[in-house]
Amino acid sequence: MERKIVKNYIYSVIYQMLIVIMPLIVTPYTTRVIGINALTINTNTTNLVQWFVLFGIMGINIYGNREIARVRDDSTKLSKTFFEIFAMQVFSMLIASLAFFFYIYIIGDQYQTILLIQSISLLSVAFDITWFFYGVEDFKSASIRNMIVKIIGVVLIFMLVKGPNDLFIFVLINTCTGVLGQIIMWLQLKQYIHFVPISLKGIIQHIKPNIALFIPQIAISVYSILDITMLKILGPVYVETNLYEQTQKFVKMFLFFITSIGTVMLPRVSNVHSKGDRVAVNNYLNKTLRLALYLSIPMIFGISAMIQNFVDWFLPESYQIVGLLIQCTSPIILFISLSNVFGTQFLVPTGNTKPYTLSVVVGAIVNFLINWTLIPTYGVFGAIIGSVVAELSVTLVQYFYIKNRIDFDFKVKELFIVCIASLIMFIPTHYIGVFLGANFFVNLLQISVGILTYFLILFLFRAPLLKELPLNLFKRK
Incomplete structure (x- = not known):
């Protein structure tokens, strides 16, 4: 790039x-x-x-x-x-x-x-x-x-x-x-x-096109701001709003490597699309989609492997359930990563506001219905289920809209490599925490071992992303 x-x-x-x-x-x-x-x-x-x-x-x-x-x-x-x-x-x-x-x-x-x-x-x-x-x-x-x-x-x-x-x-x-x-x-x-x-x-x-983008923002808020509001009204325990907020903060903070790509690429895709360069748009999306998958899948496995050790020493005893809540919420990392590519990097900058709006409205409705059904009984766990299913529905709607408009070059074999590498990485990362206990330095060791293991497996399987990096560096040099 x-x-x-x-x-x-x-x-x-x-x-x-x-x-x-x-x-x-x-x-x-x-x-x-x-x-x-x-x-x-x-x-x-x-x-x-x-x-x-x-x-x-x-x-x-x-x-x-x-x-x-x-x-x-x-x-x-x-x-x-x-x-x-x-x-x-x-x-x-x-x-x-x-x-x-x-x-x-x-x-x-x-x-x-x-x-x-x-x-x-x-x-x-x-x-x-x-x-x-x-x-x-x-x-x-x-x-x-x-x-x-x-x-x-x-x-x-x-x-x-x-x-x-x-x-x-x-x-x-x-x-x-x-x-x-x-x-x-x-x-x-x-x-x-x-x-x-x-x-x-x-x-x-500017009012009309801005309102057109405002509608999906309202819908997005249904499964962000409204989650806390519904927990406050329907939840069995008042303090669950704070537990839910802490969970969302912890999970979404792992997304910065991926959402930063969308933040950077939105103005770039908007600019090249305004000049009619469809080839450039397609190339940008394929590169960011590959990077999103290579990052989001191991993040889910890594969080599941080490988050409870982290919560045990980082938060007071009253917050210990947050570890389990984060594990349950972690799949949204993959769904948000994909919708970031499909929606933020393609639909919005190319002016496809209607399908973008439809996707988040569907997500908002799904989220609201699940929250209304599950929060009174299951509290914060009901809100988490609503969020995960809502993000999945957003991603699916966006994918079905753009699948024939973008020439994706990401193969099933490559996805299999990423999943295998993530699964293998999970094993040493998890058991380091089991045997060494919960403290800051153990978490650093878990992160280091996890990253090294993941990229080692990618290298052994000759993952396409790693093959591209030396070529790109050489070309720039």
């Missing part, structure tokens, strides 16, 4: 790795200092605010990314498109903010003070222009900004949060660091755009 894509991918991965590392540092501290009850309040109030953010931001994060990528080669069109989309974003978030304050002061909520602090995140989202930097493929600026903000937030938490009564401070730190991040981002914007006058007509033209 081109050097710029590789660099953008590295920046995205580094930032995502930081997101993975931060909970490893912060979670043990906050669970012990603040406590599960306070963290559950934070989870539920954050979840509520996210509903208003969802309807305020609509589909702008994806739509803005795609539209900026399409016009980035023309400075005037780039500036005009940016100001039009940003004006639409501010107006939309203003309406969402008014609705939020109406809820707080007219309808009322027992955690009104916490929600008022959480409202700062609405301001942060209103001025969030990360989509612009992704669209021009400047992942360096976005990643560095996000890393600075995350580090500052962690430092402040350790400095200022000392007990359950500091929940207000904890929430304030999380919301205010987001605003700081937007300030940094705006300072970097002037090198790309210049002011151009825009019209109301120019703003309005």
Whole structure:
């Protein structure tokens, strides 16, 4: 792949790795200092605010990314498109903010003070222009900004949060660091755009296609935000919302190697598709599909092999069930990886919004029905079953739509090699934990042995991906 894509991918991965590392540092501290009850309040109030953010931001994060990528080669069109989309974003978030304050002061909520602090995140989202930097493929600026903000937030938490009564401070730190991040981002914007006058007509033209991408965002939220909401309402135990959130965080943090590919490739595919280069689109998708399968399948086996050892020393005793919950949830790594390739890297950038919308609506309906049926009896396990089946249904709908539109070169034999290598890797990884116990260094040993075993088996079976890497490196050199 081109050097710029590789660099953008590295920046995205580094930032995502930081997101993975931060909970490893912060979670043990906050669970012990603040406590599960306070963290559950934070989870539920954050979840509520996210509903208003969802309807305020609509589909702008994806739509803005795609539209900026399409016009980035023309400075005037780039500036005009940016100001039009940003004006639409501010107006939309203003309406969402008014609705939020109406809820707080007219309808009322027992955690009104916490929600008022959480409202700062609405301001942060209103001025969030990360989509612009992704669209021009400047992942360096976005990643560095996000890393600075995350580090500052962690430092402040350790400095200022000392007990359950500091929940207000904890929430304030999380919301205010987001605003700081937007300030940094705006300072970097002037090198790309210049002011151009825009019209109301120019703003309005973006509403319809943005709403078209907003509909699948609503559907996606049914099996993300709504899971926690339904657990809170239907679940047999109140604190299960926090257990579910911790499980989702742990599982999805392993996806950063794969989802970073989609983040990087969306603007690139949008750009080449706007030029009518179908061959390039096909080549990009085949490369990222192969990489997604080579990464996601061993991740599932690896998580199953070592996660309980990790949870035993990393989380308090009240969270030990999270290990089992993560094992049950891990199949979504494969499903999300595939739908990331099919949906984010093909359907969205090529303008196939209807099938993309259909896929996530089907997933949302499946998720809602399973949650409604299983959560009252099985609690968090019912929510997990709903999430896994929903992600599978999304992937299947997308695959059946694009299977005749993309010339896939991934063979069954290659998939068999990946599965065998993952299964063999599972054995030493699991038994190292069984015999050596649960601690940080054992987990490092498990990860190291697992990676070495996996790639050794791939090498012995002469896996096609490994054959391509030396050639690509040689060609670049």
